[in-house]
Amino acid sequence: MRRPARRTLVPALAAGILLAAGCAPSTRIIYRxxxxxxALHERRPDLPVEALDVPFEIPPELAELARRRTALASDPRVRLATLVETVFEVEHDYRSTRxxxxxxxxxxxxxxxxxxxxxGLSRAAELDTYFVEALGIEDVSAEYDLNVYHRHVLAAWGAPDRAVLVDFNNIHEDYVRFRVLTDLEAVAHYYNTQGYQALRSGDLELARERFEIAATLAPGLAWIHNNLGVALRRLxxxxxxxxxxxxxxxxxxxxxxxxxxxxLLLERRGxxxxxxxxxxxxxxxRRLDPLRLxxxxxxxxxxGDLAAAARALRAAVRLSPRFARGWHxxxxxxxxxxxxxxxxxxxxxxxxxxPRNRQVRLLARVIDGEDVAGELEPWRREKIGTKAAR
Known part of the structure; x- marks a missing residue:
């Protein structure tokens, strides 16, 4: 049963949001x-770019809708919240990348x-939002004997060191840190996800095509080339x-x-x-990767295997001692x-x-014996929990 796409505005974690890898602070992020x-045509003139989906492109009537719904709000945070509500009715369907x-x-x-x-809506309302990927939510999916990666993407508004994050899947409990994506990288994520879906459905040629577009738009992302290698190997x-x-x-x-x-490939080639x-x-x-641990x-x-959980989390914070979420x-x-x-x-x-993380402060109070369940959103109560509630 599909659930509605839950949405939330959350502050960036103390670790902040990283600029795109290899980019200077002046790197261009937003593209029309x-x-x-x-950009795709310059890199791959052979591809039919007129048919390229730019996932954040919206038609004039949607742009007008965004402007109309935010016209009376002078506070940009109110405009952000209004547009979050506009997207509220979208049901989360992990098989549908549109x-x-x-x-x-x-x-x-x-x-x-x-x-x-x-x-698309927020930019039409003159809000400089941008894409962010969550590091630590990499989905390692076993596809037969090969691994495929795809990652969680959310939106941000404001300077990276104090950004407001907008997450339409509400799984930010597992985030470790965030990285700003250029729009080219965001479109690469979109095509990578379509490639992953095609791979799972057995359409290997479509998967290869999607991964190639992704690798062309974001040639510096290793995990996209990994995915392309998976599709080519299967072909x-x-x-x-x-x-x-x-x-x-x-x-x-x-x-x-x-x-x-x-x-695996070299083994099969002798x-x-x-x-x-x-x-x-x-x-x-793998043994030395704190995010994997x-x-x-x-x-x-x-x-429910708390002993194994403690061992893995202890190893993670030993390798990354400034990892606040791991200590939490x-x-x-x-x-x-x-x-x-x-x-x-x-x-x-x-x-x-x-020190500013509200959930860390609440957990400290729980450990000190306070009952904070009434202060939590319903979907978070089970995350922190209290002995009194059990």
Whole structure:
């Protein structure tokens, strides 16, 4: 059963929002739809750019709707909230990645579809919103014997160090940090997600086409080249697949899935020693990745294995000692275990690192024995929990 796309405005975490990788603060972020098409045409003249979807492009009637609904609001935050409500009726459908106008007309779409609709509407209302990706919510999906990555996208407004985030999937509990996307990268995310959906449905040619467009628009994102390598390998184009995967590991030598995929491909081509090297490196990277350990801890906590959750979260904060969210969730696990001494120590560390985070402050009060359930939104009560409520 599909659920409505829940929406929330949340402040950026204390770690802030990172600028796009390799970009100076003056890097251009926002592009007009026709400029996105021009950029693709310059890089790939062979592609029919007139048919390219720019997911945040909206028709004149939707732009007028945005201006009309926000005309009486002088406070930009009120205009933001008004437009969030405009997107409220969109039902979350993870299988549906659509451009803004189709999302509005159909009333359904995934997170990047709802976010793109919001970006288009808010820019029409003269709000300089931009796309952000959540780091730490990378979805590693097992596709037969290969791994495919796709990531969660949300919107932001304001300077990166004090931005308001707009999330249409309400899973920001798992966020670690955020990275500003240029519009070209955001469109690459859109096509990458369509490629992932095509891959799952077995349309390998469509998947390859979508991943190639994504890699053209965002040639510096290793995980998109990894996905392209997966599609090419399944199509039997092993030499092209190897080139794509080698490009991925060259762009990001710490991208474990690309090393793992390259190892599998080399193994099947009879190059066993080189395959072993990439396989061993992938395993070492996984063991040393605090985000992966953090996600392992959350999964263990959700299935009730608190001892495994504590081990994974302890390892994550040892590797990344300034990771406030990791300390927060470690404190929560210790509290659920009844280990109040360790819980207090972990939540104090989270407060030192992120003193303005309301959820960290509430957890500290819970650990001190206060009942704060009445102060939480209903969907968060289960996240923090209290012994008194159990």
């Amino acid at each position: 739809p026709e400029e996105v098409r021009e 451009p803004a106008d189709e999302t509005f007309r159909s009333g359904r779409g995934d997170c990047i579809s709802a976010t793109s609709l919001f970006i 039997g184009r092993v030499e092209q697949a190897e080139r794509a995967l080698r490009r991925a590991v060259a762009l990001d030598p710490r991208h474990a899935p690309a090393h793992a995929n390259l190892a 190059r066993h020693e080189e395959a072993r090297q990439h396989r061993d490196l992938a395993e070492r990277l 953090y996600r392992d801890g959350l999964r263990a906590q959700r299935r 969730d470690l404190a929560r696990v210790y509290h659920e275990q009844g280990d109040e001494r360790r819980a207090r120590r972990a939540v104090r560390r989270a407060l030192e690192l992120d």
